[in-house]
Structure formats: structure tokens, C-alpha cells
Amino acid sequence: MLDADFFRRWMTVTAASVDREAERLTALDSAIGDADHGTNMQRGFRAVAASLEKEAPDTPGEVLTHAGRQLISTVGGASGPLYGTLLRRTGKALGDATEVSEAQLAEALRAGVDGVMALGGAAPGDKTMLDALVPAVDAMPDGFAAARAAAEEGALATVPLQARKGRASYLGERSIGHQDPGATSSALLIAALVEAAGE
Ligand code: ADP
Numbered sequence: 001m002l003d004a005d006f007f008r009r010w011m012t013v014t015a016a017s018v019d020r021e022a023e024r025l026t027a028l029d030s031a032i033g034d035a036d037h038g039t040n041m042q043r044g045f046r047a048v049a050a051s052l053e054k055e056a057p058d059t060p061g062e063v064l065t066h067a068g069r070q071l072i073s074t075v076g077g078a079s080g081p082l083y084g085t086l087l088r089r090t091g092k093a094l095g096d097a098t099e100v101s102e103a104q105l106a107e108a109l110r111a112g113v114d115g116v117m118a119l120g121g122a123a124p125g126d127k128t129m130l131d132a133l134v135p136a137v138d139a140m141p142d143g144f145a146a147a148r149a150a151a152e153e154g155a156l157a158t159v160p161l162q163a164r165k166g167r168a169s170y171l172g173e174r175s176i177g178h179q180d181p182g183a184t185s186s187a188l189l190i191a192a193l194v195e196a197a198g199e
Pocket residue numbers: 029033034036037040041076077078079080082116119120121122127128129130165166167180181182183
């Protein structure tokens with residue numbers, strides 16, 4: 001079972017991994033966007049980690065809704081409200097249980113991903129974070145490591161796609177041949193589940 005400590009670890013491991021990869025995320029965004037995805041994610045997840053240190057929400061659902069609110073209020077780019085919605089909706093779906101199963105988390109993440117689709121109007125194949133998140137959620141019944149592999153594969157598979165949503169879509173065919181920054185950061189978020197679980 002996964003408790004509030006696990007969810008706090010998930011967020012702090014994500015923050016550390018975003019810190020390590022920030023330059024790479026920004027470099028990816030400089031090819032097909034405005035070169036701010038690394039700094040956006042860094043600002044957002046540093047705020048999440050700092051606020052979880054100050055306040056210690058005591059249920060899994062509260063940890064995620066709290067983190068989502070931080071992302072929405074600190075990140076200016078499109079990714080702030082989108083990741084914020086992902087975490088808030090996932091947190092809400094977990095309800096007020098003090099411990100949840102991996103299956104419950106998978107189901108809640110599905111609700112979170114639906115929230116991202118509703119907010120941004122994108123679908124898998126549009127070269128966005130959803131190209132990593134949707135395969136990850138689909139693979140989650142096979143465990144976190146399977147979800148991580150699916151997310152990483154999904155992020156790599158954005159390279160040949162033409163962007164149909166977000167800033168990269170303004171480039172039309174010139175968006176082809178580059179990995180999507182948001183799909184790349186989503187793969188970091190999913191990989192952090194494995195580390196948080198100590199697998
Ligand atoms: P901005 O595009 O405002 O500069 P970021 O650079 O932080 O914001 O984030 C860009 C990422 O956000 C993209 O790589 C993509 O994965 C994701 N994204 C953009 N628009 C959408 C959308 N409508 N739905 C889902 N993800 C999106």
C-alpha cells in the first residue's frame with residue numbers, strides 16, 4: 001500500500017530529477033518552443049518540494065492536490081496548469097484514504113490524464129505530455145517499472161510526430177524530428193514513482 005510518505009517522496013524525487021534534467025528540458029524546448037520548459041518545471045517542483053516540507057499533508061490525495069496547486073500558482077507556461085490539473089485531479093480521485101493501492105493510483109492517474117485532455121484539448125499522437133502519460137497509465141497494471149518504460153518509449157516516439165497542440169504546433173512540419181519537452185518531463189515524473197517505491 002502507498003501512504004502519504006510515499007507520495008511526498010514521489011514529489012521530492014521528481015523535483016530532484018527535474019533539477020538534474022532542467023538544462024536538457026530547456027534545450028528540447030528551444031528546438032520547438034520558447035526554451036523555458038526546464039526552468040518552468042524547476043520553479044514549479046522546487047515550490048512543491050519546499051511547501052511539502054513546510055506543510056505535511058497527511059493523506060495521499062492531499063499531497064497531490066497540494067502539489068498541483070503549487071504548480072498552478074508558480075508556473076507561468078502551459079505546463080503549469082496542465083501538470084497542476086494532472087496532480088489535482090489525481091489527488092481528488094484518491095479521496096481521503098490514508099493508504100491506496102497501486103491499482104487505485106493507476107485509476108486515479110487515469111482521471112488526472114482525462115483532466116489534462118479536457119483542459120488542453122490534446123489527444124495521444126499530438127506530440128505532447130500525453131504521449132508519455134497515456135502509455136504509462138495503460139502499463140501501470142504491470143507495475144511502476146513497466147509504466148516507466150512505457151513513458152520513456154512514449155517520449156521517444158514523439159520525435160517523428162508533428163505537433164498539433166501547444167507552442168510547437170506553430171512550427172507545423174518543422175516540429176518533426178524533435179522530442180517533445182513535456183513528454184520528456186512526464187517520463188521523469190513517472191520514473192520517480194519507481195525510485196519513490198524503492199524498486
Ligand atoms: P509553454 O509552451 O507555455 O512555453 P512549457 O514550455 O513549460 O510551456 O511546456 C511545453 C509542453 O507542454 C509541451 O512540450 C507539451 O508537452 C505540453 N503541452 C503544451 N500544450 C499542451 C496541451 N494542449 N495539452 C497537453 N500538453 C501540452
